[in-house]
Amino acid sequence: MDRLLGLASLVVLAAMVGLLRFRWLNHAARTAHITYLALAILGGVTLCALLVFGVMGTRTLPRRLPFRHGIVEIGKALRLYREHPTMIVSAFLLTIFSHLAYYVSYYCALRSLPSPPGGEPRMIDFLSIMPLVNTITGVPISFGGVGVRETLFQTLLGQLAHVPPALAAISATLGYAVQASWGMVGGVAYLLMRPARASAGRR
Numbered sequence: 001m002d003r004l005l006g007l008a009s010l011v012v013l014a015a016m017v018g019l020l021r022f023r024w025l026n027h028a029a030r031t032a033h034i035t036y037l038a039l040a041i042l043g044g045v046t047l048c049a050l051l052v053f054g055v056m057g058t059r060t061l062p063r064r065l066p067f068r069h070g071i072v073e074i075g076k077a078l079r080l081y082r083e084h085p086t087m088i089v090s091a092f093l094l095t096i097f098s099h100l101a102y103y104v105s106y107y108c109a110l111r112s113l114p115s116p117p118g119g120e121p122r123m124i125d126f127l128s129i130m131p132l133v134n135t136i137t138g139v140p141i142s143f144g145g146v147g148v149r150e151t152l153f154q155t156l157l158g159q160l161a162h163v164p165p166a167l168a169a170i171s172a173t174l175g176y177a178v179q180a181s182w183g184m185v186g187g188v189a190y191l192l193m194r195p196a197r198a199s200a201g202r203r
Helices: 002-020 029-056 068-082 085-111 123-137 148-161 165-202
Strands: none
Touching (some): 002 029, 002 085, 029 068, 068 085, 085 165, 123 148, 148 165
């Protein structure tokens, strides 16, 4: 459900960007190609999700169906959540907020660096490119999107916000380092809390 809600919220954000900033994103040929690629990826993933939902509507699934066990588990989760619509809406809104907070952390990383000659990019411009970057880096091309993210930042921020390529690449790396660092803190906290929760459950 976390992945499905994440996908749904990313589709909504990308669709809003596509509708409201389409001409701006297509200002240059290279940024237009990135925009179309990201929208194509999201469209393909959404279509696959809809096909899975359609397959779940059948009473019996063929035993040789690929990923049959995963589809069955998804169906169970969806039926469980369907009984709690308020929880679904709350989780969806929280996921939207989580995406925006993630984007803003990268913007803050860029703002922490020396200002480019043309001035700082507007936050609305930065937030407009992030759903596209997030979509493409979600494809398992490299480990955590390293390298791909820097290239996308260089192209999109350089072509659309006139940020120097070196500064754009460094901001992408710095933003990822911030996210990875806090992820490690969360991982350690989880490992420390897990034994305590397990012992409390046995009581």
